[in-house]
Amino acid sequence: MTQGATTDVWTTPLTPLAFLGRSAEVFAESTAIVHGDRRYTYAEFAAEATRVANALAASGVEPGDRVAYLLPNVPEMLVAHFAVPLAGAVLVAINTRLSTEEVRYILDHSAATVLVVDAVLYETVRPVADELATVREIVTVVDPAAPGDGVGSGLGYADLLARGSDAPRPWAVDDERATITINYTSGTTGHPKGVEYHHRGAYLNSFGEIVHSGHSADSVYLWTLPMFHCNGWCTPWAVTAVGGTHVCLREVRGDTIWRLIGEHGVTHLNGAPTVVTTIMNAPEAVPLDYQLVITTAGAPPSPTTILQMERMGFRIVHVYGLTETYGPYAVNQYQHAWDDLDGEERARLQARQGVGMVCADRVRVVDEQMADVPRDGATMGEIVMRGNNVMKGYHRDEEKTAEAFRGGWFHSGDLGVVHPDGYVELRDRAKDVVISGGENISTVEVEQAIVSHDAVLEAAVVGVPDEKWGEVCKGFAVLSAGRSAEPQELIDHVKTTIARYKAPKYVEIVDELPKTSTGKVQKFELREKEWAGRGNSRIQG
Incomplete structure (x- = not known):
């Protein structure tokens, strides 16, 4: 090449697809995925991603089309992070905790053409399966490790695979700024917004995860973080890039987590502080004889929690970000000078959000x-x-x-x-967002759900402390004159209108809400009363 060659000649567009292409060669026989009795080598992982990509193309999926997945953390969800963009399409990973109407909105707004859904979760889709605006086909995945007898409808995953071929596809893209995924926010101001990630950002953020969480070919990563949440903080691509092992986890349970830690020698996991609490407080919890890295975000882990985890053999990596920043954007970069501090002071410094990755x-x-x-x-x-x-x-x-x-x-x-x-x-x-178990919950949305009860005149919702979830929603309801309603009745009503996890844990019936002279509800006063004496920053400002 000559010195005068164009930039395009000298560079290759960045894409995380290249990670699986490389690992399928370098780590061909290494274990890539573990789930129950199932095992995939990296060669098999790449082969299935290729077959699914070809199957989607054979099903009429065009470059740029959206393909939606409503799956828990199972192998098929990992495969989707490579197969869908390998087909030139855009992955839309949907929160498995959403209600039927919320799922319908995302499918319609994203204009998804294909929906791949877990058989157990199909009940969420069933009421609207024939009413979706753009979905042409629904594919059902039956997980042998699933509880119960969930049976979906329509095309089975095996049938989809049968449509594909093993014809190789390039692990590359022409445009690194093309959209690779769309992740929907939790709707902090009404309808959720679809956040578009590009190949370049996903590629670079993956390296950030590798560096700051310390991933290598020896990593055994346990999937405690939902893959639908910011594409699992780009970890599907990061762990694959270094040839580590993905241990899938359908449901976050303390006993299951400790069993898998023991069986597989788990070295890394990610999650909100509530996951850390679940692990730490499980009856099966025991001190480890090696260091397990927990990367956490969603709310700052308390200094007390950090100290307790250190004593059990865990190392906390505290990160900060949003859906709009591919998950983690900042990290509490540990400084060796902190080694000389007492435990409480060191933990206090580690609880900060830190600096850019x-x-x-x-x-x-x-x-x-x-x-x-x-x-x-x-x-x-x-x-x-x-x-x-x-x-x-x-x-x-x-x-x-x-x-x-x-x-x-x-x-x-x-x-x-x-x-x-x-x-x-x-x-x-x-905007008074409540962060419960790492999930952002819109107080406006919950307030609207409470007020939709015909006995309620007005309502306000704030976050209140909770030992397990960090904080949960509490509603304050003013009833219409001459009407009556019990708190539990209002809670049950909310659960019928929005996702159950967004419903308030408590509701207090009050005569009036504190307001400014212009009629604006002063949520600060409600929140301050609930957090008084807890030393939480939620009552500041």
């Missing part, structure tokens, strides 16, 4: 004029980000995309401070 740009905390706040650990501002690991935009929503990127930076809606060492610490969540 090696693959990311710097995290900024800014005031309303987009100027950086002082590094004083006290002045609050909004956390903003940009770069390779920030979404392309919201699917079919130019207005909200423009709003999110005002000033040229992605606005997280999270409030934080910057310490003198440059580490960011989250202080509050804007």
